[in-house]
Amino acid sequence: MMDWYPVFLRELLIFRRRLLKFGYLLSAMMLPIIYFIVFGLGLGRMVQMEGKSYLSFLIPGLVAMTSMTNSYTWIANSINLNRLYFKTFQVLYLAPISYSAIIIGEVLAGMLKGLLAASLIIVVGFLSYPNFGLSLPFLLALFLNCFLFASLGFCVGMSAKGHEETATYFNFFILPMGFFCGTFFPIERIPDFLKPVVFVLPLTYTNILIRKETFDTLALGCVLVLVFYSVILFGLGFRVIKNYSE
Amino acid sequence: MKKNSFYVSYLSIKGISSMIKVEGLVKYYGKVKAVDGVSFEIKSGEIFGLLGPNGAGKTTIVKILTTLTKPDAGRCFINGFNVIEKAYEIKKLIGVVPQENNLDRDLTVYENLFVYGKLHKTSQLKEKIKNLLETVGLWERKDALVSKLSGGMQRRLLLARALLSDPKVLFLDEPSIGLDPQIRRHLWEIIKRIKNQGKTVFLTTHYIEEAEALCDKVGILSKGRLIALGTPSELKQSAGLFTVEYIDKEGRLKLWTFKTKDEAYEFAKKNELPLIIRETNLEDIFIKLTGERIE
Numbered sequence: 001m002m003d004w005y006p007v008f009l010r011e012l013l014i015f016r017r018r019l020l021k022f023g024y025l026l027s028a029m030m031l032p033i034i035y036f037i038v039f040g041l042g043l044g045r046m047v048q049m050e051g052k053s054y055l056s057f058l059i060p061g062l063v064a065m066t067s068m069t070n071s072y073t074w075i076a077n078s079i080n081l082n083r084l085y086f087k088t089f090q091v092l093y094l095a096p097i098s099y100s101a102i103i104i105g106e107v108l109a110g111m112l113k114g115l116l117a118a119s120l121i122i123v124v125g126f127l128s129y130p131n132f133g134l135s136l137p138f139l140l141a142l143f144l145n146c147f148l149f150a151s152l153g154f155c156v157g158m159s160a161k162g163h164e165e166t167a168t169y170f171n172f173f174i175l176p177m178g179f180f181c182g183t184f185f186p187i188e189r190i191p192d193f194l195k196p197v198v199f200v201l202p203l204t205y206t207n208i209l210i211r212k213e214t215f216d217t218l219a220l221g222c223v224l225v226l227v228f229y230s231v232i233l234f235g236l237g238f239r240v241i242k243n244y245s246e
Numbered sequence: 247m248k249k250n251s252f253y254v255s256y257l258s259i260k261g262i263s264s265m266i267k268v269e270g271l272v273k274y275y276g277k278v279k280a281v282d283g284v285s286f287e288i289k290s291g292e293i294f295g296l297l298g299p300n301g302a303g304k305t306t307i308v309k310i311l312t313t314l315t316k317p318d319a320g321r322c323f324i325n326g327f328n329v330i331e332k333a334y335e336i337k338k339l340i341g342v343v344p345q346e347n348n349l350d351r352d353l354t355v356y357e358n359l360f361v362y363g364k365l366h367k368t369s370q371l372k373e374k375i376k377n378l379l380e381t382v383g384l385w386e387r388k389d390a391l392v393s394k395l396s397g398g399m400q401r402r403l404l405l406a407r408a409l410l411s412d413p414k415v416l417f418l419d420e421p422s423i424g425l426d427p428q429i430r431r432h433l434w435e436i437i438k439r440i441k442n443q444g445k446t447v448f449l450t451t452h453y454i455e456e457a458e459a460l461c462d463k464v465g466i467l468s469k470g471r472l473i474a475l476g477t478p479s480e481l482k483q484s485a486g487l488f489t490v491e492y493i494d495k496e497g498r499l500k501l502w503t504f505k506t507k508d509e510a511y512e513f514a515k516k517n518e519l520p521l522i523i524r525e526t527n528l529e530d531i532f533i534k535l536t537g538e539r540i541e
Contacts, residue, residue, distance in 0.1 A: 005364070009361060010350065013353055017352045017353070086350075088348050088349070090314060090344065094312060095362075
């Protein structure tokens with residue numbers, strides 16, 4: 001039952017050592033902090049959102065975006081590099097554990113990294129915006145978002161034929177999602193022709209859910225969509241590793 | 247226990263005594279036939295060496311037998327288990343030292359073994375790690391990061407890692423690649439000790455001396471095809487125990503093999519050329535069969 005634990009433990013030990021290296025955290029947090037300063041403290045002072053300050057809108061969005069990029073990037077890169085260059089993925093594959101144990105261990109490690117990065121933004125939120133609070137929908141959105149994008153990272157890391165390909169997925173998929181799916185401005189303001197695209201992308205639903213105070217119908221709908229995407233991506237990851245052949 | 251006894255009797259009824267059995271293995275990479283109809287059997291407790299030049303298909307065969315690669319045709323069995331259908335059982339039986347040093351460079355020597363032991367549910371893990379690190383002479387370096395180890399130390403750590411789960415079959419893909427001769431001999435001693443523990447060893451190599459020093463049985467592989475199979479002495483006997491070697495003015499090597507030393511002398515006397523008469527080695531057999539050199 002706990003077959004996933006050594007997979008998770010390995011990632012944790014590596015992560016702990018990376019954290020101690022100067023610059024790791026700084027580089028992971030660079031973009032959200034820049035966005036926070038430029039959009040939140042700079043532009044944001046000129047913006048009022050339905051009577052509330054722009055920061056109260058921006059910070060949950062940054063939490064969603066940061067948890068997405070961190071959950072995704074670490075897993076996609078580490079699986080891909082470990083599979084193609086360092087060949088340490090093969091050590092996991094050759095262990096007498098189930099395929100799902102490998103995915104669960106890796107996805108949990110990706111989630112942990114996403115949650116850690118998100119918690120730093122949350123701290124910034126508490127410091128800069130006194131009324132900032134964590135609702136249940138907020139926590140569920142964060143949790144599902146990390147799971148979903150860690151699973152996506154696993155699929156990409158397993159399928160991409162090289163480091164450039166994981167970077168391409170990031171530039172064409174993850175990064176635009178961070179900008180268009182309601183991180184910086186409400187989705188209603190998006191031009192109509194882009195709306196069908198935006199409503200296909202999962203981060204949109206995280207951004208709606210993460211700003212909800214209670215579970216109303218819309219919030220529950222978002223939960224369903226996020227769970228749907230999570231199950232699909234996790235299942236896809238399982239299929240990829242089951243059919244793995246070098 | 248019940249399952250085990252059933253299994254043993256099943257094997258004896260079937261008359262299976264081989265630990266590894268490969269039948270008509272084929273693997274394509276695109277249009278290239280990397281493995282071309284390879285069949286062989288390895289008995290329990292043997293050291294089997296797959297000898298051949300780089301690109302002959304040795305690593306592909308190891309990857310197929312260790313469940314990493316799925317073949318396009320053919321079947322293989324380890325301890326009676328079909329490698330394709332029973333990957334989980336196979337993984338419990340084997341230890342693998344790959345060609346690449348695939349250790350976690352950001353983890354210490356000890357952490358690498360600890361995680362591996364946990365992955366393989368190894369009992370009495372701490373004692374086993376200590377014993378194995380002492381065997382390969384790395385206990386003193388247990389807290390060193392793998393990235394700080396020399397290439398030779400990393401190879402020894404890989405061997406210790408593969409042995410940690412007490413596998414029945416050990417796969418060594420080019421175990422001594424890049425090692426200097428002294429360390430290579432030390433590694434051979436360890437491999438012989440592993441055999442003495444009753445384990446079956448499957449190794450690939452392109453070093454003739456390695457195959458001759460270690461292997462009970464040798465398969466010679468060229469361009470994906472198994473061109474010779476037998477004990478080193480059987481192979482030499484069939485080729486001729488004595489070789490006459492001649493290198494012409496352009497540096498090209500010519501070989502003739504003979505059953506007896508007298509025949510070789512006789513031949514050398516007839517030719518007034520600077521010839522060398524020596525005992526046949528496995529590379530001579532490879533050259534004779536393919537017209538090419540291994541290394």
